[in-house]
Amino acid sequence: MVIFETENLSAFFDEFKVVRDLELETEKATQRAFELFSAKLADPKTSQIDKFIDDQTFRTKNLNVLSKFPLELISSFVSFLNKCIDETWTRAARPGAFEAYNQILIILLDILTSFAVDQFPPALFQTVAYNLNRVSSMVGNEKGTSYAAKRTWDGRKGELTEDIDQGAKGHC
Incomplete structure (x- = not known):
């Protein structure tokens, strides 16, 4: 379990959203690369x-x-x-x-x-x-x-x- 202390919940979620959005973009890029790699293997x-x-x-x-x-x-x-x-x-x-x-x-x-x-x-x-x-x-x-x-x-x-x-x- 992780506990975060914050004085302002809104500020915490604003920061969290920025980090999470970057993580989602990275995941999407990885998934696109993965799909491309898989397609190349399937029909080389x-x-x-x-x-x-x-x-x-x-x-x-x-x-x-x-x-x-x-x-x-x-x-x-x-x-x-x-x-x-x-x-x-x-x-x-x-x-x-x-x-x-x-x-x-x-x-x-x-x-x-x-x-x-x-x-x-x-x-x-x-x-x-x-x-x-x-x-x-x-x-x-x-x-x-x-x-x-x-x-x-x-x-x-x-x-x-x-x-x-x-x-x-x-x-x-």
């Missing part, structure tokens, strides 16, 4: 998909927004992520395009390290786990696998928390 342009795959900074910013609003955005984000993953598999279909497997792995690791395990949306975790399993056979130092993806895995596997590792065992 090819350039957005390519940018999410290729631009680490862009991907990090998007994952930061997602981590703040996971329940509201998860459905449209999983759909968007599937389109990004499909694009990386299309890239990988070209002869000698082993870097695409590395791109898939980087995206998945970025997602896995963006959430605390207790805040990880189950639908997203399932999608990431499925795609991690799918790409895992292409990560290695043997002929026909992606050496870059192996270097990425070796360099980043320590970023995965024990909770994520345990969660993966429970979902896979």
Whole structure:
């Protein structure tokens, strides 16, 4: 409970109204940005998909927004992520395009390290786990696998928390 002492209730409410109006404007701006972001995820342009795959900074910013609003955005984000993953598999279909497997792995690791395990949306975790399993056979130092993806895995596997590792065992 908060108690405010004031000599003039009218002056208090005048000040409160100014502060509240500013807060409402901030909330409206946030809601507009949120709706725009959600719409872009729901119907992405090819350039957005390519940018999410290729631009680490862009991907990090998007994952930061997602981590703040996971329940509201998860459905449209999983759909968007599937389109990004499909694009990386299309890239990988070209002869000698082993870097695409590395791109898939980087995206998945970025997602896995963006959430605390207790805040990880189950639908997203399932999608990431499925795609991690799918790409895992292409990560290695043997002929026909992606050496870059192996270097990425070796360099980043320590970023995965024990909770994520345990969660993966429970979902896979």
